[in-house]
Amino acid sequence: MxxxxxxxxxxxxxxxxxxxxxxxxxxxxxxxxxxxxxxxxxxxxxxxxxxxxxxxxxxxxxxxxxxxxxxxxxxPAVVEQKDRRGTEALTRDESQASGRLVAVEDTPVPVRVASVLGLPKRAQVLMRRFLVEEDGEPVELVSSYFPAGLVEGTELAESGPLSGSTRTHLEARKKVRFDHVTERVSARLPEPAEAELLDLPAGVPVLSVLVIAYDASGQALQVSDVLLPADRQELEDTYRLN
Structure with missing residues (x-):
């Protein structure tokens, strides 16, 4: 594949x-x-x-x-801040994190994810969806997608929280190595199920941080769509002027 x-x-x-x-x-x-x-x-x-x-x-x-x-x-110190969303999505231990696993299912690959993974439209991928909560309130919804070829021989398709991160699990079971991450930030209206999980009123947009994890050859291993309520976010960056 x-x-x-x-x-x-x-x-x-x-x-x-x-x-x-x-x-x-x-x-x-x-x-x-x-x-x-x-x-x-x-x-x-x-x-x-x-x-x-x-x-x-x-x-x-x-x-x-x-x-x-x-x-x-x-x-540069600001690199640590820039990497934060991608690092969290890849290293979160579902069994210890504040929140809950809300879905583990095979699903048609979203268009924006298919283009990254090099999959045809309507191809099936595994999705693990985790709702991050703080003090009982939803603050972030993370939907992670995995190609079928990477799921075989792992526990990713099991319905319970994964002990350890998806990154360490895949590196141990599939002998792959995560090398670098690309993050794409965009704004959109959430789907009804997403809005319900994030407890968002109608019409409130979300920031979507598409976290794409690659190995050293440039092969995409995992794609996570991190949704953040846009009315609760502020983006900041620091850079030097030449």
């Missing part, structure tokens, strides 16, 4: 450089290799290299210094 979705080349290169910063290969304060060196080392075109470096500069990993070239700044 094929469901490979590759990230763009410049994104994969940026992730590789980012990994080298985190493991100390490119230490904070040091210069990264030149564009020519990166082109030769990774076999990618100059526009791809330039775009990857621009992405890392935008996100605070690198900075340009006149007369010195491109310098490593290290892991």
């Amino acid at each position: 094929a469901y490979e979705v590759e990230a763009p080349k410049y994104v994969r290169l940026a992730q590789t450089i980012q990994g080298r910063i985190e493991d100390g290969t490119y230490a904070p304060g040091s210069r990264v290799p030149s564009e020519n060196q990166l082109v030769q080392a990774f076999g990618m075109s100059r526009p791809t290299v330039v775009r990857a470096l621009e992405l890392l500069k935008r996100d605070g990993w690198l900075e340009s210094r006149q007369g010195y070239g491109t310098i490593v700044r290290g892991r």
